Amino acid sequence: GQNIDQPTEMTATEGAIVQINCTYQTSGFNGLFWYQQHAGEAPTFLSYNVLDGLEEKGRFSSFLSRSKGYSYLLLKELQMKDSASYLCAVMSSNYQLIWGAGTKLIIKP
Amino acid sequence: IAGITQAPTSQILAAGRRMTLRCTQDMRHNAMYWYRQDLGLGLRLIHYSNTAGTTGKGEVPDGYSVSRANTDDFPLTLASAVPSQTSVYFCASSDGQGDYNEQFFGPGTRLTVL
Numbered sequence: 260g261q262n263i264d265q266p267t268e269m270t271a272t273e274g275a276i277v278q279i280n281c282t283y284q285t286s287g288f289n290g291l292f293w294y295q296q297h298a299g300e301a302p303t304f305l306s307y308n309v310l311d312g313l314e315e316k317g318r319f320s321s322f323l324s325r326s327k328g329y330s331y332l333l334l335k336e337l338q339m340k341d342s343a344s345y346l347c348a349v350m351s352s353n354y355q356l357i358w359g360a361g362t363k364l365i366i367k368p
Numbered sequence: 369i370a371g372i373t374q375a376p377t378s379q380i381l382a383a384g385r386r387m388t389l390r391c392t393q394d395m396r397h398n399a400m401y402w403y404r405q406d407l408g409l410g411l412r413l414i415h416y417s418n419t420a421g422t423t424g425k426g427e428v429p430d431g432y433s434v435s436r437a438n439t440d441d442f443p444l445t446l447a448s449a450v451p452s453q454t455s456v457y458f459c460a461s462s463d464g465q466g467d468y469n470e471q472f473f474g475p476g477t478r479l480t481v482l
Contacts, residue, residue, distance in 0.1 A: 263410065267408075290468065290469075292470070300475070300476075301458060301473035301474060301475050301476055302411070302458070302473050303473070304470050304471075304472075307468060307470065309468070346410070346411070348410075348411075350469060354469060355413060355416070355426070356411075356413070356469075356471065357410075358410030358411040358412070359410050360408060360409055360410045361410065
């Protein structure tokens with residue numbers, strides 16, 4: 260079967276760094292996406308990884324290890340507006356996205 | 369219009385009624401998708417369309433139908449609504465070219481079936 264696992268909830272402090280992990284088992288792999296979703300809003304694209312390694316985009320970075328079926332999203336210099344759910348999604352062999360349930364990130368002052 | 373719009377924003381529906389959720393995009397994207405999002409579960413694909421005139425079934429298609437008469441519109445119909453279809457429904461679109469297939473989401477429709 261196809262499965263994507265990520266922690267349900269994490270808490271971090273404003274100004275700190277947090278790492279959100281995602282592990283996956285899917286039928287084929289054509290890339291991994293991270294999306295951000297604020298409560299009551301639509302998901303918005305954050306990052307895409309298809310090759311192993313780290314992709315950096317401002318305060319956000321995403322890492323992929325295809326051999327381990329593992330990715331993480333790293334958020335630096337946390338701000339209150341980063342309080343949201345972070346969704347991991349894998350593009351499988353049929354080019355459809357398989358979604359994790361999301362990690363709710365709570366930022367405390 | 370800029371991006372993807374969905375209508376209605378929210379709806380309360382009696383069980384057994386027919387309902388169509390509307391989705392329109394102005395980005396000329398080839399592919400469009402309908403997802404439902406339920407608490408504790410990931411987004412689940414209901415139906416998709418890779419290009420105008422074609423549709424396909426996703427993970428949870430039962431009780432739903434779609435059509436894709438043109439590039440811009442992708443309505444989702446519940447023929448006879450049941451309480452288990454209470455959910456938030458998101459429409460999305462993508463250029464559908466190659467591996468990098470970023471999906472853009474509409475604002476969602478919150479549907480309650482009583």
